[in-house]
Amino acid sequence: MKKLPDRLERQIEYCPTSGCWLWIAASARGYGRVDVNGKLSQAHRVVYEILRGPIPDGLQLDHLCRVRCCVNPDHLEPVTLAENVRRGIYLTTICKRGHKWTPENTYIVPQTGARQCRTCRLKRGARNSAAYFRRNQAACNERNRERQRIRLSDPDARARHNTLQREARREKKA
Ligand SMILES: [Zn+2]
Ligand SMILES: [Zn+2]
Secondary structure, eight states: OOOOOHHHHTTEEEOTTTOOEEEOSOEETTEEEEEETTEEEEHHHHHHHHHHOOOOTTOEEEETTOOTTBOOGGGEEEEOHHHHHHHHHHHHHBOTTSOBOOGGGEEEOTTTOOEEEHHHHHHHHHHHHHHHHHHTHHHHHHHHHHHHHHHHSOHHHHHHHHHHHHHHHHHHHO
């Protein structure tokens, strides 16, 4: 197997979990950059060509791992520009479980600004409640019976119960 020159080797941090070779030196738009004979080139292309040979004319290297600064040739596949664009769009228009990122299906986490798929959130929420109910079945049943009793008893208790519920809901929203 061909080896990278030390000069390049030193710029790489190997990620043990993903297998990515992270280019820790200069980068532009997330892609590693390297000086080759006084000319700045894309690090992943340079590393690929040293270890695998020339990239066929007109082809781009697609990051299969989606980590732009990764230079591991095993994570790179030469593809046409059209294919690269198609893959990029495909990845950004659906969530990782295949739901479309439409405005209606997109939830922005208020604290972090992160994007979440609403369909996945709902499914996760339903799964979590079902699991919670299973774990605490006795307590849940008891609470439900208690609620039932309150609903059926005198109007005062019912009013108090309703007020509490409203407050709880308001707290949850806040
Ligand atoms: Zn990678
Ligand atoms: Zn989803």
